[in-house]
Amino acid sequence: TFFLIFWLFFRCWCGLVFFPEKCVNPAVSGEKSENTLKTADFDFDLPPGLVAQHPALTRDASRLLATERASGQRAHHHFADLPQFLHAGDVLVLNNSRVIPARLHGRKIAGKATVEILLIEPAQHSTWWAMVRPGKRLPPSTRIALHDRTGQPTSLVTEVIEKNEEGHARLRFDGTEDVFTELERLGEMPLPPYIQREAHSQTKADIERYQTVYADPAGSIAAPTAGLHFTEALLDQLRSQGVEIHALTLHVGLGTFAPVKVDSLDEHHMHTEHYTLPPETTAAINAAKAEGRRVIAVGTTTVRVLESAAQTHMPLA
Secondary structure, three states, X not given: OEEEOHHHHOXXXXXXXXOHHHOOOXXXXXXXXXXXXXXXXXXXXXXXXXXXXXXXXXXXXXXXXXXXXXXXXEEEEEHHHHHHHOOOOOEEEEEOOEEOOOEEEEEEOOOOOEEEEEEEEEOHHHOEEEXXXXXXXXXXXXXXXXXXXXXXXXXXXXXXXXXXXXOOEEEEEEOOOOHHHHHHHHOEOOOOOOOOOOOOOOOHHHHHHOOOOOOOOEEEOOOOHHHHHOOHHHHHHHHHOOOEEEEEEEOOOHHHOOOOOOOEHHHOOOOOOOEEOOHHHHHHHHHHHXXXXXXXXXXXXXXXXXXXXXXXXXXXX
């Protein structure tokens, strides 16, 4: 039996990159021990030439690494080969969160500096918390004229209301009652920084491919990337061979973008993320576990939800 590690596999367009800050509920303790994980433990050399700037021609043409548990033998495949590793009765759990076009661009009204904004989460009174750049040049009361995704000026203006200890800005938007409804014309997809794009240069392919084919409720500021490889045809093939497919929702938040600035991971502050675990998904997982069938979590976001729920209730409630 092969243990699939595709849920850790695709942190970029392709390749294996593991980010420790993505772990849920890390141990927090004032005590130090020899077993404490250090940020330096995760350092490795990744030549820029090995970071793909564009996805494979088709979603399921990406590479897939499988490991046989008993022997430790590894084998290289393509994602389209996934059905040969899954069995009838397996429960496949997906994160169906939709990525919002959360990256905005504009220009300071009092000056000519260009501004980049990454919306993080909504706040009270129709405001949003955001990461802004250049942060030190955008104090409270700064007003920014927003551009649309093509770079053209719009009538919308945002103002920095306050800054928090992390340097994030709370923004109020003038010219719209709810900026969320304007994001399709204003925002760009929040591609990770190692996917290099100039402002206003994202293509239709960038927008489509940085979204799973089953994305539904909007709210993530980064894609649940392990699921990017599924096609509708591949999902239909899995269903036809008896694999149960169920969904949950975790809106990927700031933890994806926040760098680890401490030497010990025990000292890293984790930002909360909101999730929904539907009753039908819970029931399918509980039934599979009770009957000795396999539950396969697609991606670390799905793992985080199931681990968090299991810490409180087992069987899941």
